Amino acid sequence: MFLGDEILKDVMFDTNALNKIIDNSLSIELLKRSINFGYKYYITHIQCDEINNIHDTQKQKRAKIFLMLSESSQSIETTETFVFGFSRLGYAKLPTSSYFNQIRNLSNSKSRIRDAIIGDTVLQKNYLLVSNDDYLRNKVNELGGNSITLDEFYRRLRIDIP
Numbered sequence: 449m450f451l452g453d454e455i456l457k458d459v460m461f462d463t464n465a466l467n468k469i470i471d472n473s474l475s476i477e478l479l480k481r482s483i484n485f486g487y488k489y490y491i492t493h494i495q496c497d498e499i500n501n502i503h504d505t506q507k508q509k510r511a512k513i514f515l516m517l518s519e520s521s522q523s524i525e526t527t528e529t530f531v532f533g534f535s536r537l538g539y540a541k542l543p544t545s546s547y548f549n550q551i552r553n554l555s556n557s558k559s560r561i562r563d564a565i566i567g568d569t570v571l572q573k574n575y576l577l578v579s580n581d582d583y584l585r586n587k588v589n590e591l592g593g594n595s596i597t598l599d600e601f602y603r604r605l606r607i608d609i610p
Contacts, residue, residue, distance in 0.1 A: 455604070455608070456574075456575070456576040456594055457485075457486045457487045457488060457576075458488050458490065458573070458574070458575045458576065459487060459488065459489050459490070459575060459576045459577075459578060459601070460489070460490045460491065460492075460525070460566065460569070460570050460575045460576070460577055460578070461489070461491070461495070461577075461578045461579070461598075462495075462563070462566060462577065462578065462579035462580070462581055462584060463494075463495050463498040463499065464579060464580045464581055465578045465579055465580055465598040465601075466495065466499070466513050466516075466517075467509075467513075468580065468598050469513075469516065469598070470509055470512045470513050470516065471509075475602070476516055478602065478605050478606070478609065479516070479520050479605075480519060480520060481609055482605050482608070482609055483520060485608060485609050487605075489517075489520045489521045490521060490523070490525045490573075490575060491517055491521050491524055491525065492524065492525050492526070492527045492539070492565070492566060492569055493524060493527070493535070493536045493539040493540070494527065494534070494562050494565050494566055495517075495566070496524065497536075497562075498562065499513050499514065524539065525569065525573070526539055526540060526541055527539065527540040527541065527565050527566075527568070527569045528540075528541055528545060528547075528568050528569045528571075528572040528573065529541065529543075529545055529547075529548040529564075529565050529568045529569070530542045530543075531548070531561060531565060534558075534561055534562060534565060535565070540565075545568055545572065547564075547567065547568040547571045547572065547591055548564045548565065548567075548568040549564075550587070550591060551563065551564035551567040551568060551584070551587045551588070551591070552564035553587075563581060563583075563584045566584070567584055567587060567588050567591075567593070570588060570593055570594075570595070571588060571591055571592070571593040574593075574594075575594075576594045576595070576596065576601075577593065577594065577595035577596075578595070578596060578597070578598055578601045579595055579597070579598075580597055580598055585597065
């Protein structure tokens with residue numbers, strides 16, 4: 449969560465962390481207040497697509513996530529990797545980077561590919577990744593990035609924000 453002595457405040461949430469926030473496990477209000485203390489939140493089309501895939505029986509949850517993101521996110525970030533069948537034209541860059549391949553680790557699992565796109569993006573943009581996915585979080589850290597769990601992130605916010 450630190451870059452030298454500076455706290456990383458450019459943050460990207462993995463979809464599993466967004467789900468936990470909306471499930472009322474943690475405070476949305478604290479996230480909103482953190483913006484006044486220099487925190488910036490980013491998402492990609494990958495998270496938007498995953499949220500859109502939430503089953504219609506959970507329309508309320510999907511709506512809550514989008515409302516929270518519209519209040520707290522700076523913008524929809526372009527991913528740093530384009531993957532045919534996953535990436536959206538205009539929202540992804542060519543070519544595919546080595547970070548993507550290292551995170552994907554030859555897996556053809558759709559969720560691993562989406563996670564690799566997110567991981568690649570946070571690594572190249574030097575964002576803090578907040579994720580409860582142990583594999584993705586550990587891989588990002590192993591490749592020189594910064595990733596923590598949602599609980600760790602909230603502990604940090606409670607220290608930084610009165």
